[in-house]
Amino acid sequence: MFPPLVLKTVRWRPLEGEGLEHLTVRAVDGGLRAESTVIGDHGNRPFGVRYRIDLDTAWRVRAFLVEDMAGRRIAMTSDGEGRWSGEDGKPLSAFDGCMDIDLAGSPFTNTLPIRRLGLSVERGKTTLAMVYVPFDTFMPFVDGQHYTCLAPASRYLYEAADRTFSAELPVDADGFVTDYPTLFTRL
Numbered sequence: 645m646f647p648p649l650v651l652k653t654v655r656w657r658p659l660e661g662e663g664l665e666h667l668t669v670r671a672v673d674g675g676l677r678a679e680s681t682v683i684g685d686h687g688n689r690p691f692g693v694r695y696r697i698d699l700d701t702a703w704r705v706r707a708f709l710v711e712d713m714a715g716r717r718i719a720m721t722s723d724g725e726g727r728w729s730g731e732d733g734k735p736l737s738a739f740d741g742c743m744d745i746d747l748a749g750s751p752f753t754n755t756l757p758i759r760r761l762g763l764s765v766e767r768g769k770t771t772l773a774m775v776y777v778p779f780d781t782f783m784p785f786v787d788g789q790h791y792t793c794l795a796p797a798s799r800y801l802y803e804a805a806d807r808t809f810s811a812e813l814p815v816d817a818d819g820f821v822t823d824y825p826t827l828f829t830r831l
Contacts, residue, residue, distance in 0.1 A: 703760035751821040763793035
């Protein structure tokens, strides 16, 4: 559905407040690596965050690291089948079944399930459990999300499982969000 990816760089800005995300995704031995810097503000408090996400060739998250300029960090690894471990190698069973991650403040993480699942209109709505990492607390939790393909390889519906938010997400030819209504726009 989407072509193989070798190298891609994109930028988004928030629709409210100041900020910018600069992301590069590149092929590495045995998969892909996404690296990004996000600057912005949350509740009138400025922040700066760096993240790295390692993916296998099927777009399954194998590891991620998120750190801010104040020295806080979170790192987790996955077996690619929904079992997670912390940076110390200890299993994190609370996240069993989560295949993807969702990082607050970044539209890139919507690309992960879109690329991994190859959703089609016929398949209908897909319900996922995500490891959600808010940039303000760095305390991950399981977040239920729904994805529905509206137009193959071009438009998807994202819905929070608790029905508090939904958005139609147009994507480019590589599955990267181009506009995230009310939140982000691509530069």
